[in-house]
Amino acid sequence: MLKEPLFHFLVLGLLIYGGYAWLHADDAPDNEQTIVVGAGELAWMQTSFEKRWKRGPTPVELGGLVKEYVRETVLYREALAMGLDQDDTIVRRRLAQKLEFLVQDLVEVSPPTEEALEVYFGEHLADYREPDRITFTHVFVDPDRRGAETLGDAAEIREALEKFEDPADGAKELGDPFMLQSYYPERTEAEISKLFGGDFAKSVGELSEGVWHGPVLSGYGVHIVYVHGTQTFPQPSTSEVRERVVQDWTAAKREELNAEYYTRLLEKYDVVIEEAPDGGPAAQLERSP
């Protein structure tokens, strides 16, 4: 957002507008043929330069800013006088965006009530929970080594694994060499997916703890898997993640109010969309926000 040129344009637009209105009150009359660059304009130019460059403008730079301001004002007034603002796509779009921007600014003014936060939080519980972390051991059964016997072997290996008191010992004794580790502590599904692929990660997340499972398939081949435990994280309370909830609520609310505002505006108009000769996309448009 902060890097969006349009955003800069809008901020500058607002500042010019605001600065202009403010200056208008105290400064010498600024009629159609007079352009005044007063202390207010100068201060504003300096501040806006400083904001960007972390230093004040040199006299030469300030001279440039003034020159540009005057030039822009002259051209702007001439353009208005010539009616160049009429039916210009860019002017249309920027005015529309400016209004949208102003509206968004208004929405931000009202902070959420505690009640509204609780309701929002309740509806989006899953977004605020840490993902589960699974600890597992696996034994690889290599289809390239075992060919047609792979499944049968896997079943035998699973039975043999069940005889070990400690699954780690079993994993050391049985299975085929494999480049990845046999034991992974506290991994999220996303981390398991990076190592073994998405479907294996999903499968492991669904296995019950304390028994050997298999065959579980991955992009590599066949695995016998033992889940030691799953670390789940308690649902945080609103107070623990309050800042995030406020941010998310505000973003959601803004979107909602924008849509509402537009709907209200739209109601004031009759929209006529003429059928394109070929009955093209216009026919599918509906009168909805």
Added chain:
Amino acid sequence: MLCSRMLQARTRPRLAFLVCLALVAACQSGSDKAKDAEAPVADAAPTKDAPAAPAPRPKPAPAMPSPIGEPGHGADTPNPLSNVYFGEQHLHTVNSPDAFAFGTRNTPDDAYRFCKGEAIMKSTTGEMVQKGTAYDWCAVTDHAEYLGVMPLLLEKDNPLQDTPIGKLIASGDPKKGEEAFQQIIDSAATMRVISYMADPKVAATVWEKQKAAANKHYAPGKFTTLIAFEWTSQAMSVNLHHNVFFRDDKGPDTIFSSFDSIKREDLWTYQEVQRAEGHENFSIPHNGNVSNSMMYAPTTSDGVTIDKQWAERSNRNTVATEIVQTKGASETHPALSPNDEFAGFETSYKHLLGSGGVVGKVDHSYVRRALTDGVGFQEMLGANPFKYGIVSGADSHNAFSDNEEFNFTGVHGNTDKTPKIRLTSGTTVAGEPPKDFGTPGATGVWAPENTREAIFDAIKKKETFGTSGPLMRLRFFGGWNYADALADDEKFVEKGYKGGVPMGGDLPAKPARAKAPKFAVWALKDPKSGNLDRVQIVKGWYKAGHPWEKVYDVAWSDGRTPDANGKLPPVGNTVNIKEATYTNDIGDTQLATIWTDPDFDPSQHAMYYVRVLEIPTPRWTTYDAKALGIDPLPDVPATIQERAWSSPIWYTPAPELVKKQDFYPGLRQALP
């Protein structure tokens, strides 16, 4: 039963196995079907949701992971046997003037977030793009020439607004704006600097932002970024581009551009000065393939044959080289390696940049020849100027490190943003027609942990490998005494390190009794890509003053037998070109072997690197054709064998064994 009958028939065992597995899965789950790449669980045991029998108490987790293979990837404690971390070391964003001109507006911030696996909106199309598998590290390397100036010019009150180009942009006239940007691009391409545009004060402001973006996304242990930039030396269309990387968080105050100098010796001086000031760094060149025989030439920038001091400076400052990126592969060329049947990989891109279609000379443009010449120099001078580790890159100019063939969405802004444009465009402002570009490659780094220091040090140590995109894992060790049984040993990695050196290292001194070096290789496929076809070891050496090379097949899939001439039959091809699909019922999941050089001569300097080939899979153009419902393009390959290349292991004979030549014709540049 059906399965046993199928298995008795003379079907390939793996195919039969997969089919049976699919049947078993289907029987047990009713609806699930085994897929080739990733199959669902076929599990008769109870799951969490349906506990059929009371589950015993789970056994407590072991206290320490056993050091097999890859202990504790992403774990909190450093792994002395190293983990592989995949990442990107070459990427452009809106802050590169050419990327800006291609229409790219995505920022370094977007670039890092994309590498981390987040979905990002592509500025040229508005679509969301996301990696299938996230990266562990990333470095944005925008061009030093006019770094960040283009987006800056669009800002109001920018310090360049009163300059001629600034005025053209500020005029608001799109035609004048275009003219201004073209002036900047031309200036960068011809390296005739527009002095006010390269104002050091402006450059410093932008560079600080670039460093801040890298630091913002650095999360030790989780995701690493490196502060970096590209020095874009390109006189007479000769690509000598190098990326420069820093180890520290502060980074240098100033960067070095081709406006400062087009000679790499001057870049080294900059690097040495920065190093002395505490900014440890190295550089990595790329695209030898379009350097017109200059990137790895046996001469200095002034055309003089390399001497020992030059070789040592090169070695100190330039630690690795890119072997593949979107503008083609630089491993070798069929003209240089006529006996290598896999030499023609991604060599469609061949025109020198900005030359209007001139095809460059191949002689000193490719990595294999450079590595081989390097050992010749070692013999001649006692120093090796081309002792490079191997990495891959993207060089995308849209901020996205897009290494996945099945997930490729273009690399050059508006010039290749949709499948239709990619398949139908001719030459664009970004160079050759989009169809001739390959997907970005990926780099694997073996490091004890995922921190800036560890990743930097591992690249400097050359314990790296490059791939053409897939995330294969590759171990490679060289020594004198590895047992043949090591290939199956669960302590492969531990014993590999103990008995020799990993990729990027020098073989220890030859024990008197040893006859030939032994190499231990272990490759594992990317679980989201094709199976492995074969592992090869490429050897390069000098004899009678000339470079020699040989490619050995050392491990292969499906129990194939080489023919009478020792040639291994092809692995086959399962690609359905029309549908852009393939199956993994040929090839192997992993390949491992211990290989002894059968042609070893203890008096010859030599280097050895590994090349791993996947089974054929669809090229990105084939996926695009499928998406458009058209036939694949006739003039680019419909299928490719993706691959990985390791950094070399070098053999340097003891001085008393060397038979020095009087002169080395292979290294002699034609003198004026």
